[in-house]
Amino acid sequence: MRRAERLFELVQLIRGRRLSTAAWLAERLGVSTRTVYRDVADLIAQGVPIEGEAGVGYRLGRGYELPPLMFSSAQAQAMVAAVRVAVSRLDDRMARDAEDALGRILAVMPTTERTAADRLALFVPGHLRERMPGREALAPVRLAIDQRRKLRLDYRDAAGAASLRVVRPLGCFCWDTVWTLAAWCEERADFRHFRLDRMVAVETLDETFGDEPGRTLADFLRRITTERGSRP
Incomplete structure (x- = not known):
């Protein structure tokens, strides 16, 4: 896992729990607790509002949103696949919102990940939407x-x-x-x-x-x- 991806995943893990210990984070990320301490310190230095301390636990300050820039190529393709399958089953409004949201995410991705997502050869024919009555x-x-x-x-x-x-x-x-x-x-x-x-x-x-x-x-x-x- 690239360091940029690890930092992004670290923020997501902290955001998903009320309090996350360094030991738990290290286990989930497959790194040492010392690496977690160093990564948390770097994120705080970059302005990410992580609260807490070593030996107690960490939590993310309210209202913080991390731009979705650090996805792997596989993750980018997974999002495209999920949206393409989902829109065949959603109502028209949510289907449009899903496609718009995906477009915004792809627009701010690095070129490599965006290209990988664009070339995904997985499609759901539009006429299948008629097979979802209701x-x-x-x-x-x-x-x-x-x-x-x-x-x-x-x-x-x-x-x-x-x-x-x-x-x-x-x-x-x-x-x-x-x-x-x-x-x-x-x-x-x-x-x-x-x-x-x-x-x-x-x-x-x-x-x-x-x-x-x-x-x-x-x-x-x-x-x-x-x-x-x-x-x-």
Whole structure:
């Protein structure tokens, strides 16, 4: 790993945790603790707001953003691949945002890494987007999740039976060719899955919701994990 890449990775590791010890950082980076101490000192000298001290731990000051300049060629290609695959499954707005974000990242990369990303021969044909029904519902659903606002769904189940549901949207899951919404259904007083392609209409309500014990995304994921673990 080049030193520039190691410094970038060091900042990312510190940013991702409340407090990171030099020993933990050294193990993750495959270097000695003395190298970590030296790298941290160099980053601080360059203006990176790392707080803490040797023997205690380090954390990154709030609001700091590191320009995405130090990616390897393989990492640059991985980002291009991820965006090309993702846009075939995203709603139009997020797909455009993903492509724009990738363009901005590539624009500030060194020539070698940018060239490697540009020559990646991995493509997802545009017509495959039509195989992802329900994408048009993804934008309002994910916005409601972000804003913590309830949804009213005009829904049709697999048999075509209609129902109106008021739900607390918790998370969207991609199953290759279909999106589902995990939500707390107020009518059933329980967690439910809703396929986006079976949503006839989606209305975002003004009513917001907060975290309540037993009704959160974490609770939903724990239940799924428990149920999966109990299967023979």
